[in-house]
Amino acid sequence: MAGELYTRTNQKIFYAGLALDSWQKAEESRAMNAQALIQAEREATLFHLYGALLGLCHEIAGYYRLPNSTASRAEVLLDRQSLASAPSPELAELVELSENAHTWLGQLLAAHAGLYQPPRQAKEAKATAETASLIQAVSLDREQPALARETLESWRQDLKALAQRFRVGLSEW
Secondary structure, three states, rough: OOOOOHHHHHHHHHHHHHHHHHHHHHHOOOOOHHHHHHHHHHHHHHHHHHHHHHHHHHHHHHHHHOOOOOOHHHHHOOOOOHHHHHHOOHHHHHHHHHHOOOOOOHHHHHHHHOOOOOOOOOOOOOOHHHOOOOOOOOOOOOOOOOOOHHHHHHHHHHHHHHHHOOOOOOOOH
């Protein structure tokens, strides 16, 4: 049973839940490093949610015996070419969700990818003596607000429900 593909997905969903619990405790604490703890738990939650998604992709790829069933990145399996070469309804649904930036899965993938981007400084206009009094530059690059714990919990529940629904269809009777 421990060697079954679904165990990794379940484990990562559980770990994401643990990280969310720790995040809530960090928010409630008055520790000096509370902000750092919150950021660490936010990143840990994203890491485990992505791992759960990858685990779900492995479950689907393993069931359908897809050639790239051991891919180390979910994006490899959530690709139109992969879907075209070996169509499956579960993978098609995941591809649709992943391609839309407004869905929970599109946002999860973008947030996970953001973990690997270098920090960027806010752009500031250079002020000179001549332009300082005449024109005031306003930056249009707004910093993205940090993801809320409730958002990541919602993604975790969505992923969990999707995995359970897919497993009903993937189980052989």
